[in-house]
Amino acid sequence: MTGPDRDVQAAPPRLRSVVRAMIWATVPVLLLVQLLASAGVEASSFWSQIRQLDARIARTAESRGELIAEPLWKMRYDQVTSVLNEIMHDETIAAAAVYDDTGVAIARVVARPSVQAVAEISRPINYSNGNITVQAGRIAIAYSYATVYADTGSRLLLLLVVGLLATFATMVAMRISANIFIGKPLAAIMSAIQRSKQDGRAYPADIGSSNEFGQLARAFNAMQDTTSGALDRLGHMAAHDPLTGLPNRRSLSERLADLSGAAGSPDSLIAFCFIDLDDFKGINDTFGHDAGDKLLVHISERLREAIEPQDWVARLGGDEFVVIRPEVSNEATAQAFARQLLDAISEPIRLHDKQVVPRASIGLAVRRAGDPELSHLPALADIALYHAKSKAPGTVAVLDEALQRDYRRRRDLELAIPTGFAEGQFEVWYQSLVDLESHAVAGLEALIRWRHPEHGLIGPGEFLPLIERSGNNARLTRYVLTDACRALQRLAAAGKPQIRIAINLPPSELADHSLAAELRATCLRFGVAASMLELEITEGSLINNIASASETLHRLRRLGATIALDDFGTGYSSLAHLRRFPLDKVKIDKAFISEIPDSAEDKAIVGIIASLAGTLGLTLVAEGIERPEQAQAMREMGVRFGQGYLYQRPQPLEAVLQWLEGQRGSDSRVDSPSIAPEFAA
């Protein structure tokens, strides 16, 4: 990722210690101020010394002048000289001279020729006795500032040395104290942060002081605690379902890893129950999502109560739960445990003052702890659950070889769908719709088949859910529509232009606004009238999206197509639907037909449907007519059309055309594969 040279380039800016920065910021200022202050004090002292020296020499001149006045006036010049000589003890004085009132030097002394005189002072010498006061002469003293310069120089040097030492000492003291008071606490906090970064846990900074850094450390530690708590909560949230508090899907994989890694004996059996509530969507729709959530919470509580301490329960999301029992003696006890769970779930519950009995299906998978594919348990159990949901909702399905085979087949088929389309493996077969009075063929229903190269001919009941799940409904519908239009062409060419063709619309197609336009375009392409088409829908299609479905149906109808409601009587059988939607035909589900004429109840139901349809002006079709007496009964109850093996099994178009050509009586049969169920069974 990052090469070594990149590391060099992107190296973080060199860490500049705050302590060093403080020292660099303060010490030069300190030194400068110290030196300036010293220099200022020394300069002032220097001038003061110069003034003092001037004043001292002036005093000396005056005092010597007083002493000298009398001997000078009295012309005792030897005394004058000796008095003058005395002042030469002062080493700042370079020379001195006394002049009389004529300006002649009476006495002159020179101390050290080496001493350079830079200043001179002169004072008059006044002599006075009781009678006279006269100026007897002058005294002049030449003196040098050399001692002051030397003193000042040496003091400046001393101050410089002391200043440097003080600065150095300050620097050392700052360094030490800053390290103690700033560096150490910062390092402690940094260390805590580094350790926290390394393993994600919140480490406190170990600082005992009560200063600002102590406060900072306490605030930091409090923050670490908060962070720690937040991390814990985050971890819990990541691993748990917020609604029920149960572990979630993420925990499941960890749990499975734990089970495979830490199980006591590799031969002990693990029972994995995949639970899915039946029709939880209905509960949500009926009682609202809050009630749905409440139900989920209840279920989770029941599951918790139903299990043993060693068991583990999780909610994977939606209405899916998982219960794992780590040790079961055999598959039978596992199954008993699963049923126990179902019983617990099925206790009635009150939602909005209504009694509801929750139902669930369970897919059960049992595997040895040492199984290397233990992590596949959820998928395996899901296979069983799929079976339970599709074949026997509200039961426990145990994963066995057959189920796994089914699963593999389903998976194979699902993967083969694109190839099926590409290679034209899907075939449209047709079954006739017969007028029960005249036995004339009124129409054909297009029924899809899959001629798989390995699995042979497959009925729609097996592969349509796979088509739907893989998102190929629309494609299949277009496929069937195209085939139906081509069939209409053939029928017209064969002299049967009155025969219409019905195609089944899956629920998702009703939501597709482009369907009507495509239908029209396809009809135009093949030169057939849209009115020759009938579109069969199920009640489920209407329920899911009433507005959109209604819109699509109206469009189709405006094109001239007729609408038939398929499988009436098994689903909602809503009378409102019959009235609200633009329906032309109702097809009575074959479940009501098969027991007729023996079942009085079924006869009654069909009778009511027939009378209702008559009232609403709907054409009735009876599906699954297999025997003549059934056809007779339908006729008697006023059902106009029938469909079933009694008349014709679904066949490829060529066979149907042949059959139509040779049809003379209602008993004629055409061989066709006896594959049940029919489309939309």
Add this chain to the structure above:
Amino acid sequence: MACGILMPLGGAVAADARRLDIVFVNPGKTGEVYWDMVAQTMQAAGRKLDAHVEVLTSERNYRTMQELGLGVLARPDKPDFLILSNEESAAVPVLEAAEAAGVKTLLLSNTLIGEDAVRLGPPRQKLKTWLGDITTDLQTAGARMANALISVARAEKWQSPDGKIHILGIGGDEITPASIARNAGLKLAVDAAPDVVVDRMLFANWTQSEAEQVTTNYLSWASRKEIRPAGIWAGNDPMALGALRAVTAAGLMPGRNIEVVGLNWSEDALREIRAGRLLLTDGGHFLLGGWSIVLLRDYADGCDFAAVSPRVEVKTSAITRDNLASVGDLIKTRGFDRIDFSRFRAKAGRCGQYDFSVNALISSLARPDGLGD
């Protein structure tokens, strides 16, 4: 120590008179002309007036002087009289001690001055044994010396460009009464002469060498000031002689274009007078030594000088080229025994009245070759 020599002289002393024992504490130095001559005249008088005069010399050390005086007073055999000179006021403690010891004292040449005079008052009051003092009128002497200088300068027209006659004064010191008096005499005379100015009053500690030095300095200064020095007034002869040397060294000719005066009647001064280089030497006050013995003899014999005053002031006289011959030899030879001191004693009934003038002296002198009458 100089010791007096007992030389009894007959006839001069009254028959009932007893021999006196007198001690003189000499403040001067051995070889110091004035004080030597004082002691010599004192002893000469003692020989004439039946008095034993013991001279103790303090060699110009006032501490020694006090020790000597107090030593005399401590003697078991005390003298009749103690003669002191209050030089530098050093005689006061001895004077007071003598009062305690009951020894009569006489102050010679220098009497009490200043605070001492105020404190102790006049003689014979607080200090009963202090009989009095005998001093010379040195102020008159100083004035006489100055006037002699001024007269010559005026006559010779030695005025400076400023029209004034410029004189240098050289005093011995500034504190002893003897010095103060003669300096005052100078001032007195100059104050009376508006055409005369004393450029400086210099002090030379009575010594020749210092006088020579200050005179040299003065002459140098005067030449720079364009002053024509007309005369030099010296408080004693040695200083006058020093001034003479300086004057000569400066290229002046004393007696010709500058005059110098001195005081003391010293032998050297008389020689310079004779040579015409020194104008005069005032003095004769060394005779105070002899006169003091005269006073004490009279006092001891009952003729107290205090009848006039306990303070006897003797006038001095100047020796010039005119009278040099009369006394020159006396001084040169120190032949003070030629003086008949008995002739100076007070006459009966006229106690305290004395004639110590130079004329009286001259007339009292016996011829050098024999005892005078």
